[in-house]
Amino acid sequence: xxRLINSEVxxxxxxxxxxxxxxxxxxxxxxxxxxxxxxxxxxxxVAWALVLAGLTMTGxxxxxxxxxxxxLHWRPLFAISAAVxxxxxxxxxxxxxxxxxxxxxxxxxxxxxxxxxxxxxxxxCLAAGAVLVFIVGLKLAIPIWPR
Amino acid sequence: xxxxxxxxxxxxxxxxxxxxLFCFVGVLxxxxxGVLPGIGAVATMSMLLPVTFHLPPATSxxxxxxxxxxxxxGGSTTAILxxxxxxxxxxxxxxxxxxxxxxxxAGAALSIAALASFVAGTVATLLIAVAGPLMAQLxxxxxxxxxxxxxxxxxxxxxxxxSGSLAKAIxxxxxxxxxxxxxxxxxxxxxxxxxxxxxxxxxxxxxxLAVGFFGISEIILNLEKDMQRVAPVAMRDLFPNREExxxxxxxxxxxxxxxxxxxxxxxxxxxxxxxxxxxxEKKLSDTPERFGQGAPEGVAAPEAANNAGAQxxxxxLLTLGVPSNAxxxxxxxxxxxxxxxxxxxxxxxxxxxFWGMIASMxxxxxxxxxxxxxxxxxxxxxxxxxxRILYPAILFFCCIGVYSINNSAxxxxxxxxxxxxxxxxxxxxxxPTPLLLGFILAxxxxxxxxxxxxxxxxxxxxxxTRPISAFLLLATVAMLLLMALPxxxxxxxxxxxxx
Numbered sequence: 001x002x003r004l005i006n007s008e009v010x011x012x013x014x015x016x017x018x019x020x021x022x023x024x025x026x027x028x029x030x031x032x033x034x035x036x037x038x039x040x041x042x043x044x045x046v047a048w049a050l051v052l053a054g055l056t057m058t059g060x061x062x063x064x065x066x067x068x069x070x071x072l073h074w075r076p077l078f079a080i081s082a083a084v085x086x087x088x089x090x091x092x093x094x095x096x097x098x099x100x101x102x103x104x105x106x107x108x109x110x111x112x113x114x115x116x117x118x119x120x121x122x123x124x125c126l127a128a129g130a131v132l133v134f135i136v137g138l139k140l141a142i143p144i145w146p147r
Numbered sequence: 148x149x150x151x152x153x154x155x156x157x158x159x160x161x162x163x164x165x166x167x168l169f170c171f172v173g174v175l176x177x178x179x180x181g182v183l184p185g186i187g188a189v190a191t192m193s194m195l196l197p198v199t200f201h202l203p204p205a206t207s208x209x210x211x212x213x214x215x216x217x218x219x220x221g222g223s224t225t226a227i228l229x230x231x232x233x234x235x236x237x238x239x240x241x242x243x244x245x246x247x248x249x250x251x252x253a254g255a256a257l258s259i260a261a262l263a264s265f266v267a268g269t270v271a272t273l274l275i276a277v278a279g280p281l282m283a284q285l286x287x288x289x290x291x292x293x294x295x296x297x298x299x300x301x302x303x304x305x306x307x308x309x310s311g312s313l314a315k316a317i318x319x320x321x322x323x324x325x326x327x328x329x330x331x332x333x334x335x336x337x338x339x340x341x342x343x344x345x346x347x348x349x350x351x352x353x354x355x356l357a358v359g360f361f362g363i364s365e366i367i368l369n370l371e372k373d374m375q376r377v378a379p380v381a382m383r384d385l386f387p388n389r390e391e392x393x394x395x396x397x398x399x400x401x402x403x404x405x406x407x408x409x410x411x412x413x414x415x416x417x418x419x420x421x422x423x424x425x426x427x428e429k430k431l432s433d434t435p436e437r438f439g440q441g442a443p444e445g446v447a448a449p450e451a452a453n454n455a456g457a458q459x460x461x462x463x464l465l466t467l468g469v470p471s472n473a474x475x476x477x478x479x480x481x482x483x484x485x486x487x488x489x490x491x492x493x494x495x496x497x498x499x500x501f502w503g504m505i506a507s508m509x510x511x512x513x514x515x516x517x518x519x520x521x522x523x524x525x526x527x528x529x530x531x532x533x534x535r536i537l538y539p540a541i542l543f544f545c546c547i548g549v550y551s552i553n554n555s556a557x558x559x560x561x562x563x564x565x566x567x568x569x570x571x572x573x574x575x576x577x578x579p580t581p582l583l584l585g586f587i588l589a590x591x592x593x594x595x596x597x598x599x600x601x602x603x604x605x606x607x608x609x610x611x612t613r614p615i616s617a618f619l620l621l622a623t624v625a626m627l628l629l630m631a632l633p634x635x636x637x638x639x640x641x642x643x644x645x646x
Binding site: 007010011014015018022025026029030033034035036037038039040042043046047049050053054057069070072073076077080081083084085087088089091092099100103104107108110111113114115118119122123126130134138140141142 | 198201314315317318321322324325328329332335337339340341342363366367370371533534535536538539540542543545546547550551554556557559560562563566567570571572574575576577589593596597600601603604605606
């Protein structure tokens with residue numbers, strides 16, 4: 001079983017998934033005709049092309065030897081995603097300082113190269129810099145502290 | 148004469164203090180990110196798009212353009228000193244540049260790179276000034292069918308340049324195209340493909356897409372690798388000797404020419420140009436075995452070509468309104484933010500912007516020579532900043548860049564989503580660059596296709612009977628055939644995967 005799912009099969013299946021997601025987004029959009037195309041004409045064409053390309057890719061790859069699916073590194077993936085999500089979720093309500101400090105601390109968990117004594121320092125510098133450049137300097141409408 | 152008047156107009160815009168300042172900021176930032184590994188021009192320019200909103204149109208485009216060609220300079224510095232091509236277009240420079248550095252000629256290699264780039268930049272600026280109006284004349288003959296065919300050609304050409312599998316590059320274009328079609332549709336009032344999310348009614352945010360794919364996923368990828376620092380080579384003297392200069396003159400001029408031509412082609416730009424010029428010099432040389440061993444020709448040619456190509460790749464965008472690569476897609480985004488639709492009218496209706504930008508490229512190239520030669524020691528020091536300190540800062544710029552376009556947290560979440568998807572795709576060998584081009588071109592293609600089909604009553608005939616359109620489609624077919632040739636496949640793979 002492990003042999004069957006190589007990197008190309010995985011790629012193909014991922015592309016099929018994109019195509020299907022696309023088709024579900026299209027729903028019942030009007031197709032129209034060639035000389036009066038509806039909003040659904042081209043999207044449908046592209047989504048089906050994705051599904052077909054993905055299926056072909058999978059079909060061709062199942063019977064051939066390809067490199068195995070590459071290892072995913074979950075730690076940076078989760079920590080970096082969490083850091084950015086935290087920034088998005090907190091900036092409106094809690095302001096720049098908390099968003100930046102939280103983001104930096106979470107991002108610090110992403111890799112063993114970060115040092116726990118340095119991270120708060122980086123967070124502080126970034127937060128101060130962010131406030132100075134973007135709020136004082138460029139006057140973006142972002143609160144500094146929680147409101 | 149028109150040409151002189153136009154260039155004069157350009158300089159009158161480019162030499163205002165504000166524009167020189169932002170040109171300087173642009174090339175400085177560009178050099179910086181060119182030197183630093185793990186962050187590219189596309190991501191940087193995308194992150195800065197919201198900032199440019201506060202600047203006048205000409206100033207913002209001058210700064211963004213500066214980032215692009217500044218990055219070429221910075222990329223070559225690290226290519227020569229530490230064998231790290233900061234940008235993809237400096238990969239060809241690594242071969243001989245680093246070899247020269249190992250022989251104790253690092254300073255000479257840097258000077259040759261900077262001077263070749265400067266010469267190329269000057270010539271390319273002049274060429275754009277001459278070719279621009281001609282292209283705009285041609286653009287008058289363009290109807291929807293021609294535009295559609297040109298964009299098809301551009302997309303196919305960009306596939307050739309994507310490293311990795313051709314099939315995967317085509318799939319990335321399709322995926323990008325689909326994302327580009329989300330949101331408004333020209334002919335019907337309802338936004339489409341949004342899953343009912345109101346924030347998507349205006350379409351997927353370009354900056355969120357670019358920052359996700361090129362910024363966030365890049366950070367994740369860098370963190371799983373061991374980012375190793377290489378000690379830079381010591382530099383003795385900065386000046387090339389007479390022999391090295393003599394050997395560099397011809398390659399510089401030929402590189403400029405090759406770069407200028409390849410830059411204008413759809414899908415072209417700095418990357419194709421540098422590889423092409425390097426290959427041709429090696430073919431022309433009486434002593435091809437010296438290449439890879441520290442031949443000055445092997446530094447001068449690709450550096451001249453990538454700079455010339457970087458500059459002439461602005462021509463299709465500014466004269467036809469069609470971006471030919473991912474960087475130009477970002478520039479098109481910047482123009483749209485400023486309320487200027489990329490189209491053939493730009494040159495006439497925004498003459499100051501057009502000529503100001505062209506003149507600023509020359510100013511920027513001059514600034515770069517000053518920045519790069521005396522200050523090269525500073526850039527080398529910068530290389531020593533460890534990634535563990537750098538990446539939180541880059542991540543912050545990603546966040547603030549995406550958020551501040553619409554002060555929208557939703558855009559930030561979209562960027563995270565694309566970051567994760569981008570990480571998966573890159574791990575599986577998909578390259579994100581064609582996706583960006585598909586994203587930008589798809590709505591334009593749909594509009595032109597619809598118009599062409601209405602004009603022809605649903606027949607595909609005009610695409611092949613109108614001469615320009617037929618020519619463009621023929622070129623597309625030729626390119627596809629070329630790609631199918633096994634020998635071309637091999638060359639492309641060795642060129643793009645060169646270590």
